[in-house]
Amino acid sequence: MPAQPALSAPPQWFAGLVVVFTAAVLLLSYWPARNLLSSHQRMNMSFNPFHLVNTYGAFGSICRTRREVVIEGTDESPITEQTVWKAYEFKGKPGDPRRLPRQWAPYHLRLDWLMWFAAISPGYALPWMTPFLNRLLRNDPATLKLLRHNPFPQSPPRYVRAQLYQYRFTTVAELRRDRAWWHRTLIGRYVPPMSLRKVASPPAD
Structure with a gap:
């Protein structure tokens, strides 16, 4: 059987775009992740109006009493x-x-x-x-x-x-x-x- 042709490397512009989007997701994830670990959680929609990432849950907050x-x-x-x-x-x-x-x-x-x-x-x-x-x-x-x-x-x-x-x-x-x-x-x-x-x-x- 003939050998499969090697896959061509992605163009540099595509690799650069992936790096930019990855960095943006990591940057935008900081505040939702910090809110998730906080003892005073708040709703997360204000942190990410584009809904790229979020900390999902059934309730925005639970009363303490x-x-x-x-x-x-x-x-x-x-x-x-x-x-x-x-x-x-x-x-x-x-x-x-x-x-x-x-x-x-x-x-x-x-x-x-x-x-x-x-x-x-x-x-x-x-x-x-x-x-x-x-x-x-x-x-x-x-x-x-x-x-x-x-x-x-x-x-x-x-x-x-x-x-x-x-x-x-x-x-x-x-x-x-x-x-x-x-x-x-x-x-x-x-x-x-x-x-x-x-x-x-x-x-x-």
């Missing part, structure tokens, strides 16, 4: 200050402070994820929170399958409500003393007590 919506129910009526409320537990999101945080990746717990957004921005939950609570008031089987624990397995609750808490991880000393992974502080009411006869909604903002 963690708020959680805790949904509770009761079978007591009427409601008083002594009413005992029982909490629904989700599969992944924080609830019971003594429960060890779970690892679910790569599976995506859609409802738990939506509840996280609901705690950050109550208006986000307006379209679906009330229907969700209504299904809990009916002990809807399909809805309950999305939860880890239903405190009313025999009959549905008469009332449900939602409380807003701020969570943080406990310190080593607190973990040893309280056997709790989370410390939580009540911020206030998220959805007032509601029944099938009395429908409530989350705050608009």
Whole structure:
């Protein structure tokens, strides 16, 4: 078989162009890379309007405080200050402070994820929170399958409500003393007590 002809060397202008573009990419990558490694990250679009390189991520920033919506129910009526409320537990999101945080990746717990957004921005939950609570008031089987624990397995609750808490991880000393992974502080009411006869909604903002 005849020998393959040797490939010709690229023209000098092309090699020079590659060097120029490589240097430009390295230069433009400096600020995005520095931002990526910084403890005070900012959105990167201002660094590269031509979108040649970027530090991609799902969110531009993550808040440092963690708020959680805790949904509770009761079978007591009427409601008083002594009413005992029982909490629904989700599969992944924080609830019971003594429960060890779970690892679910790569599976995506859609409802738990939506509840996280609901705690950050109550208006986000307006379209679906009330229907969700209504299904809990009916002990809807399909809805309950999305939860880890239903405190009313025999009959549905008469009332449900939602409380807003701020969570943080406990310190080593607190973990040893309280056997709790989370410390939580009540911020206030998220959805007032509601029944099938009395429908409530989350705050608009």
